[in-house]
Structures are given as structure tokens and as C-alpha cells.
Amino acid sequence: MEQFDAACADAILASVIRSSLDCIIVTDEAGRVVEFNPAAESTFGYSRAAAIGAEISELIIPPRLRGGDASGAYPAGGLPSLLGRRVEQTAMHADGSEFPVELAITEAWSGSRRFFTACLRDLSERRAADAALLASQARLEAFMKHAPIGMYLKDTDGRYLMANPEMAKVFGRPAEQSIGLSAADIFSPEEVAMIAENDRRVLETGQVVAVEEFLSEALDYAWSLVVRFPVWEDQEQARIGGFDIDITELKRSAERLAESERRFRAVTHHHPVPVVFIDPRNQLIVANPAFREMMGVGAGDEERFLKHRWFATREDYRRINALSRELSRVDGVEAHFRRLDGSVFPASLSWRHVEWDGQQVIVGSILDLTATKAAEAALARSREALAQSERLNALGSLLAGVSHELNNPLAVVVGQAMVLEELLAGTENADRAARIKRAAERCARIVQTFLAMARERPPQRRSVDANDLIRAALDIASYGLRTAGIEVGTRFADGLPPLQVDPDQMHQVLFNLVVNAQQALQDVPEPRRIVVETSLVGSEIEILLSDNGPGVPPDIRNRIFEPFFTTKPQGVGTGIGLAFSLGVVQAHKGRLDLLDNAGGAHFRLRLPVEAAAVAQPERGQTQVAKGGVGRTALVVDDEPDVGEMVALFLETEGFTVTTVADGASAKQALATTTFDAVFCDLRMPHTDGPALYEWVRDTVPQAADRFVFVTGDTLGSSAARFLEQAGRPVVEKPFSRETIRQAIATLSPAP
Structure with a gap:
């Protein structure tokens, strides 16, 4: 029976050792392993068969610690010296890598034999968790330290428990000096009452409270948006947290805006441009003196002016009224106005929908276009001269190419003429040599002049708005477009970054594209349309110009940018415009393409927003003595x-x-x-x-x-x-x- 009980006990002990989640290693007095449970196999990477009989120090103790040291590692006295102690030390995996463990040694006897049981627990996860906690605390401290808003935590009695450095601007003292103090220790009585009331609301409601607070002595945080919120602990509110957001500048901006509106009303009255304010019922609210003067309103005409029909035709009235309801922002819509005396004049209308005294109104300006129309008529008369100038420019480019081919023989003629003049000095042929020299030099000057004319000028770049460039080109072309019955639609993206381009050159490119579209639409039945769109695509501004004309036939699409290639009748075009435009765009590091879209011609212009003129490098010059003797x-x-x-x-x-x-x-x-x-x-x-x-x-x-x-x-x-x-x-x-x-x-x- 005793033998059965001993065997049963050994089986139970062996079962407990094998099923333990902790590493259990049993050694004899000599330190050799007699038991190695599955948890130890999994942790150390040795099989039980490989571990049995091995020296424990050789098996799991790193070589650098096997002799023992003063740091609490495996002692020189072996396992017996650790009896009754729970220590942390370094252990070693089968692959030689080290990891921390918690070790407890117990003693056991079997008959006269003495054994030691080592119970080990891997501390790697606990150490990692401790490190993660320290890192999290460090991140929290860094977050609090560098946050651009004030952050604090206080108890229900109003004493500050935590405050980040930004709160120093609120307290008027270093934040750490305010820990343990209440609002009464820091602020004025009026401010203390305000803070206490807002704290009370959080405590009573348990809800987030956001209010604006004013501190008379603060500079940066004179006005703050303070967000208070309850901090719960064990389902009870134990703290009050808060964020202070500086809105001082916003408040001051609002005050400046109010003052600006007052000034605006005064400026509107004295503005030289005719300005009107119209309510949603089309009733006149304000008409400044400039508008009244333009409309011929004099003393005693007020009642008649209020009933006067401004537009010369009912069609203009209906068109403008429909546009004003549909579009909140319009620039440069043309119509004809009638003064009180009955005279009619062309005008350009621009308006915005704005809020005025709590209601949406239309603010409009009206420009008398009488002088502009006269200028456009003069411009139309000069277009034929411009076409002739384009043909002359093309001829100049051709002459420049011819001049380039003359450079080599001219270099010889000029040089030999100079030498000949020197050799014949003082002879009867000296005058002939001088004449040859003068004629050669004249040829050289002519060639240099042609080359200077043909050589491209580096772009004179400056910051410009792409939408403004297009508007300028459309303004110049507006008369021709309008008289040709061509509608122009624009879809301009707002907030485009500025371009660094030569405005004159880029204006000429856009004008060329518009004129090409106008000429393509000349024989197209109405409606005739040109649409210009802008957008930001990556780091480039994209300009799309399309028309509903006949488009470009597939067989000549690859030739339209060739110099002197044109499909226009004799006398209408020279084929220079698109070639010139492509050269200018490429000089600005941009791209000009004809898109393969159906229904008319579609040109795409892309320009990098960071394009800038490249400065010419300085050439180092080392002056040496004249003459080359030797x-x-x-x-x-x-x-x-x-x-x-x-x-x-x-x-x-x-x-x-x-x-x-x-x-x-x-x-x-x-x-x-x-x-x-x-x-x-x-x-x-x-x-x-x-x-x-x-x-x-x-x-x-x-x-x-x-x-x-x-x-x-x-x-x-x-x-x-x-x-x-x-x-x-x-x-x-x-x-x-x-x-x-x-x-x-x-x-x-x-x-």
C-alpha cells in the first residue's frame, strides 16, 4: 500500500509539473537536470530529451554570468544558495538570445537523495509593458508640454492638479507655480466668480461646457474659448478637465471687421465708381452719389429716380435679373442703361451677394463703357496692322536663319578685309581695302542685327494670377468675339497659387489661342461657344480652352504647331501663332497640347506653379596682361x-x-x-x-x-x-x- 501511495504521489507530482504554465526544472545536487516540463521546453527552446542530464548552468545561464556576479545573477554557489529566495535574473534561449526571468528555488528529498526545483517565469512581456508605460507617460508629457493650447486638470474644490506650460500665459506665472492653487489665488474677484460659475455648471450637469472668458490682465489669452469637461473615476466625477484656446486675435479681428464695415459704408458713399445695393425684392437700398450722377439724377428727381426703369430694353432687364438670381458672383456683364433724360449708354455690371443688416442683398457696380467701346473700335481698326506686323515678324525669323548660315563666310570676309587693309596701308590700293573692310563690317552688323531680332528674349518673370491673365486676354478679344456672335464661358478655380511667368508673353499665348478659336468658329452656325477653365493639377495650373467649332482633322493634328503651317485662307493667318505659343510655354517649363476630344478643338496649357526665371551664372574673369608674346x-x-x-x-x-x-x-x-x-x-x-x-x-x-x-x-x-x-x-x-x-x-x- 505504501508503494502504491508513493507511486501515486510521484504520478500526481509529475502531472502537476508537466501541466504547469510556469517553467519548472528539477536538478539533482550536482545541478544536472532530471525534469524539464513542457513550459520550459516552449520557453527555452530545448526538448525534454535534450535537457535531461545536462548541467543547468550550461543549459539556461548565459556564459557571461555562469561564474556569478554582484548583480543578482546566477550565484557561484549554484542553486542551493538561492533557496527560499525569489530573484530576477537573465536566462538564455537555445539560440543564445537572452531574456529576463523571475526565479524561485525549492528543495525536495526522495529517500536520501536531494533535489532542487527551479520555478521560472518569463518577464519579457512585463518588462515590455513597463517600457511601454514609461514611453506612454513620456508621450503624454511631451504632448502636454508642446500643445499650443492651455490644458489643465483640477479637483472639485477648484485646485489645479496639472497644467501644461501654455497655461502660464493664462496664469501670468509659470504653470508649475500654480499647482495646488485655486482660481482665487490667481485671478481677480470678478474673474474668480466667472470661473467658479462655469465650474459649477460642469459639476452639476456632468456635461461639457464651452464658454468664452475674458481675463483683463492677460495679453495672449485676454479672450479664451474655455472647454470644461468632467473627468470620471469609478463612475463618479472626481476631476474637472479644461482646454483654454486663445481667441484674442479673433475677437480683435471681429472688432476690426465691425469698424471696417462702418468705414465701408462711408467709403461707398464717397466712392467714385457707381455702386448700388439691391434687396431680394429688387428694391433699391443704397445708390451712391456716383451712380446718381451717372444716371443724371439731380435735385428734386428722387421720386422719379426710384420709379425709373434703368435698363434700356426689357430683354436686358430679364437677362440681368435672371443672372442675378442664379449667380452670386458676376464680373463684367454688359447691358444698356437709360438715364433719366432718356439717353442710352453701354455699361458693364459686376455684383456680389452679401449679407447686409441681416439679409442677403446684391452689391453691384456699374461702369460706363462709352469710352471703352470707342477704344475697341480703334483697336479693331488696328488689327489689320497687327496682322501685317505678324507677317513681318515671320519674315524676320526667316532672315535670321539666312543670316546664321552667312556667319562662317562673313567671319572670313571681315577678318581678311581687316588684314588686307593693314597690309596695303600707305599704298595706292589702301582705299580699296578700306572700302572692302567697311562693306564687310556693314554686312557683319546687319547679320548681328538680324540675329539679335531673332534671338529669344529671356522671360521677364513675375508673380501673376492665372485667372487674371485669361481675363486680360478675353478683354482684348471681347469685341471680336462679341461681334462674331461667340459666347465665352469661364470656369475659374478659386485660390489658385500664383504663377511665375512673363505676363506679356503668356498674355500673347492666351490671346493666340482665343483668336484661333474665334477664327475656327467664323463659319459655324450659332450657337458659337468658347469655354475657358482653370484648375490646379498636382503642382501645375491647368488651363483648358475649348470651342464647338469643326475641330482639327486627324491628318493634320501632328502639324499644327509647325511654323508657317496653317489651314486658314491666304491673308487670314501665317501659321506662326501656335508655333510661337508653344515656344513661349516650353521656355516657361510648361506644356501646350491639343487634346483628342470630340466636338471642336480642345487645347490644354499646363504651367508649373514654381516656374521661375533661371539666373545667368557669373563667369569668372581673370584679367591678364595684354599681348601674347611667347x-x-x-x-x-x-x-x-x-x-x-x-x-x-x-x-x-x-x-x-x-x-x-x-x-x-x-x-x-x-x-x-x-x-x-x-x-x-x-x-x-x-x-x-x-x-x-x-x-x-x-x-x-x-x-x-x-x-x-x-x-x-x-x-x-x-x-x-x-x-x-x-x-x-x-x-x-x-x-x-x-x-x-x-x-x-x-x-x-x-x-
């Missing part, structure tokens, strides 16, 4: 005559000159010889000037500072970009001895 120069030009001319001018400045006709020969010369100056043509077959310069910068960088580029490609965009980036001196063809001399003066001397 100095060497390399001339690289695929045109032998031009190369000879440059070499001749350099030789007259005292240089010893080497001339090559291509980039490959130039590389050989530069690799073996140090030159004081390198005059290189920009455009050459195979290795051109930019490629040679890049090779020099990588291979013989000391020669890069002695480069001068000779070019006639002053109109090419790629050439302009390269020269801007390189920052090297440039000699434009046709050149002279003086331009060569000026270029030499900018070079750094060779070492």
Missing part, C-alpha cells in the same frame, strides 16, 4: 578659312598658333602640349566643341580654364544651354581682332 594657342575649326582667320588674329597678338580641323587632332595636341589659349568651334563633325570640352575636363582639366568657344549657332537652344553651363568666353561669328583680343583678356594663364 605664348601658345590651339585653334580647332573644321572650316579651314575660319581657322586661319582666328590663327592670324592670334599671331598678331604674339601667339604661336597650332591649327587643327577636328576634335581627334585637338585631343592629340592637348594631351602632349600645354597651350595658353584654346579657340574651339562649337559645331564640328564627329567630336564637336562640347564633347571636346568634356574630354578636356576629364583628361587635362587644367586646360579647361583656357577654352574660348567660337560659334555662329547663337540661336540654337542646345548651344545656349551648353554655353551657359560651361561658363566659358564666347566669340560670335563674324568676329574681329578686337573680339579675339577681349576673349584673350579673360583667360587664366597656363602654369
Whole structure:
């Protein structure tokens, strides 16, 4: 029976050990494991079979702690020294990673054998929870510290228990000095009564209370929106929480607004623009003196004026009345008015729906367009002159292209004429040489003039509103659109960021698009419509201009931006407008596209809102002594005559000159010889000037500072970009001895 009882007890003990949620490890006196329960297997990563018989210190104690230390880790005396104690120490997983545990050691005997039972509990989650709590407290403290509004907590007796630093502006003292104080210790009696009353409301109702409070001594928080709320504890209100939001500036703004409205009424009376206020029943509320004067209202005309029909026709009245009910904001609607004396005049109406003395009214301004209409008539007469000017501009571009091709031979003619004049000085042919020189110089000046006319001016950019640009273009085109029976609709997005563009150039682009649409609608039956829309798409402002005309046939869609391509009859267009517009838009880093939409032509213009003019880099100039005696120069030009001319001018400045006709020969010369100056043509077959310069910068960088580029490609965009980036001196063809001399003066001397 005793044997049965012992066996039963051992089975029960083994079952308890195996089912325990805590790690249980049993060792003999030598520290070898005799039992290792499933919780220990799961925690440490060893199987029971692998653990039985192993030394416990080798199994779960990190190597750095096995000898024991003064920090409470596994002691040098082994498990017996921990009997009756509950300690925290570091344990080790099977993979060698360490984790914190709580350890309790008990002693057991089986006959004469002594055993030790180690009960371990993984503390990782508790440690993580403690760390999370500390982090949460730190975040709460940071939130309170940096919150831009006052935050506090006080007990039901009104004493402050917590207050963030922003509350110092409310208290008039550091927030920490107010802890434990009540409102009576901080504020005036009147303010204390106000605060106490609002606290009472929270305590009695248990609801959130938001009120405006005024503190006479405060600066930033003179006016506050104070939100009080109950803080519950065990289902009973134990605290009062509060937020103080500074609304001082809002209050002051409201006061300024009220004063502004008073001034507005006074200004309206004296405003030079005719202004009227009309109530929802179309009854006149206010008509300033300017309006009365425009309508011819004199002394004694008041009663007749109030009954007078302002609009010249019933159609105008019905149209404007319908628009005023439909649209709350309108600018520039035209109609005809009739004065008291019966005379009729054209006018432009703009209005807004505003609140006035508690009711919605219409505030309108009326501009007499008599002078404007006269100006539009004059503008119409000048349009033919503008068309002629466009044709002349196209001719100028053509001449500029021809002039560019003349640069190389002109460079030779000008240079040789100068040399010939010097060689024949004092002879009977000297006058002939001088005449040749003067004629050559005249040709050069003409070419330079054409190039200057054709060279694009960098955009003069400034901040402008896209909607205002469109309005300006439509204003100029309004007469032609109206007389052509074309309706213009606009859908402008509000709050668009400003564009950094050249207003004159962009105005011309928009005007070109409008005029193109007008001409496309010329033979289209009514209704004829043009719609302009603006919107913000990402970081770009998008302008869509569409018409209900015949559209662009598919077979010519890819050609409409080509210079001189036009589908218009002879004398109506030159084909320059869209090409010019595309160039301007691309110079502003924008895009101009013809969309593939049905029903008319649809153009989309997109401009980046951050587009800005690129400043020209400063070119470093190191002045050296004039003259090149004893100095060497390399001339690289695929045109032998031009190369000879440059070499001749350099030789007259005292240089010893080497001339090559291509980039490959130039590389050989530069690799073996140090030159004081390198005059290189920009455009050459195979290795051109930019490629040679890049090779020099990588291979013989000391020669890069002695480069001068000779070019006639002053109109090419790629050439302009390269020269801007390189920052090297440039000699434009046709050149002279003086331009060569000026270029030499900018070079750094060779070492």
C-alpha cells in the first residue's frame, strides 16, 4: 500500500509539473537536470530529451554570468544558495538570445537523495509593458508640454492638479507655480466668480461646457474659448478637465471687421465708381452719389429716380435679373442703361451677394463703357496692322536663319578685309581695302542685327494670377468675339497659387489661342461657344480652352504647331501663332497640347506653379596682361578659312598658333602640349566643341580654364544651354581682332 501511495504521489507530482504554465526544472545536487516540463521546453527552446542530464548552468545561464556576479545573477554557489529566495535574473534561449526571468528555488528529498526545483517565469512581456508605460507617460508629457493650447486638470474644490506650460500665459506665472492653487489665488474677484460659475455648471450637469472668458490682465489669452469637461473615476466625477484656446486675435479681428464695415459704408458713399445695393425684392437700398450722377439724377428727381426703369430694353432687364438670381458672383456683364433724360449708354455690371443688416442683398457696380467701346473700335481698326506686323515678324525669323548660315563666310570676309587693309596701308590700293573692310563690317552688323531680332528674349518673370491673365486676354478679344456672335464661358478655380511667368508673353499665348478659336468658329452656325477653365493639377495650373467649332482633322493634328503651317485662307493667318505659343510655354517649363476630344478643338496649357526665371551664372574673369608674346594657342575649326582667320588674329597678338580641323587632332595636341589659349568651334563633325570640352575636363582639366568657344549657332537652344553651363568666353561669328583680343583678356594663364 505504501508503494502504491508513493507511486501515486510521484504520478500526481509529475502531472502537476508537466501541466504547469510556469517553467519548472528539477536538478539533482550536482545541478544536472532530471525534469524539464513542457513550459520550459516552449520557453527555452530545448526538448525534454535534450535537457535531461545536462548541467543547468550550461543549459539556461548565459556564459557571461555562469561564474556569478554582484548583480543578482546566477550565484557561484549554484542553486542551493538561492533557496527560499525569489530573484530576477537573465536566462538564455537555445539560440543564445537572452531574456529576463523571475526565479524561485525549492528543495525536495526522495529517500536520501536531494533535489532542487527551479520555478521560472518569463518577464519579457512585463518588462515590455513597463517600457511601454514609461514611453506612454513620456508621450503624454511631451504632448502636454508642446500643445499650443492651455490644458489643465483640477479637483472639485477648484485646485489645479496639472497644467501644461501654455497655461502660464493664462496664469501670468509659470504653470508649475500654480499647482495646488485655486482660481482665487490667481485671478481677480470678478474673474474668480466667472470661473467658479462655469465650474459649477460642469459639476452639476456632468456635461461639457464651452464658454468664452475674458481675463483683463492677460495679453495672449485676454479672450479664451474655455472647454470644461468632467473627468470620471469609478463612475463618479472626481476631476474637472479644461482646454483654454486663445481667441484674442479673433475677437480683435471681429472688432476690426465691425469698424471696417462702418468705414465701408462711408467709403461707398464717397466712392467714385457707381455702386448700388439691391434687396431680394429688387428694391433699391443704397445708390451712391456716383451712380446718381451717372444716371443724371439731380435735385428734386428722387421720386422719379426710384420709379425709373434703368435698363434700356426689357430683354436686358430679364437677362440681368435672371443672372442675378442664379449667380452670386458676376464680373463684367454688359447691358444698356437709360438715364433719366432718356439717353442710352453701354455699361458693364459686376455684383456680389452679401449679407447686409441681416439679409442677403446684391452689391453691384456699374461702369460706363462709352469710352471703352470707342477704344475697341480703334483697336479693331488696328488689327489689320497687327496682322501685317505678324507677317513681318515671320519674315524676320526667316532672315535670321539666312543670316546664321552667312556667319562662317562673313567671319572670313571681315577678318581678311581687316588684314588686307593693314597690309596695303600707305599704298595706292589702301582705299580699296578700306572700302572692302567697311562693306564687310556693314554686312557683319546687319547679320548681328538680324540675329539679335531673332534671338529669344529671356522671360521677364513675375508673380501673376492665372485667372487674371485669361481675363486680360478675353478683354482684348471681347469685341471680336462679341461681334462674331461667340459666347465665352469661364470656369475659374478659386485660390489658385500664383504663377511665375512673363505676363506679356503668356498674355500673347492666351490671346493666340482665343483668336484661333474665334477664327475656327467664323463659319459655324450659332450657337458659337468658347469655354475657358482653370484648375490646379498636382503642382501645375491647368488651363483648358475649348470651342464647338469643326475641330482639327486627324491628318493634320501632328502639324499644327509647325511654323508657317496653317489651314486658314491666304491673308487670314501665317501659321506662326501656335508655333510661337508653344515656344513661349516650353521656355516657361510648361506644356501646350491639343487634346483628342470630340466636338471642336480642345487645347490644354499646363504651367508649373514654381516656374521661375533661371539666373545667368557669373563667369569668372581673370584679367591678364595684354599681348601674347611667347605664348601658345590651339585653334580647332573644321572650316579651314575660319581657322586661319582666328590663327592670324592670334599671331598678331604674339601667339604661336597650332591649327587643327577636328576634335581627334585637338585631343592629340592637348594631351602632349600645354597651350595658353584654346579657340574651339562649337559645331564640328564627329567630336564637336562640347564633347571636346568634356574630354578636356576629364583628361587635362587644367586646360579647361583656357577654352574660348567660337560659334555662329547663337540661336540654337542646345548651344545656349551648353554655353551657359560651361561658363566659358564666347566669340560670335563674324568676329574681329578686337573680339579675339577681349576673349584673350579673360583667360587664366597656363602654369
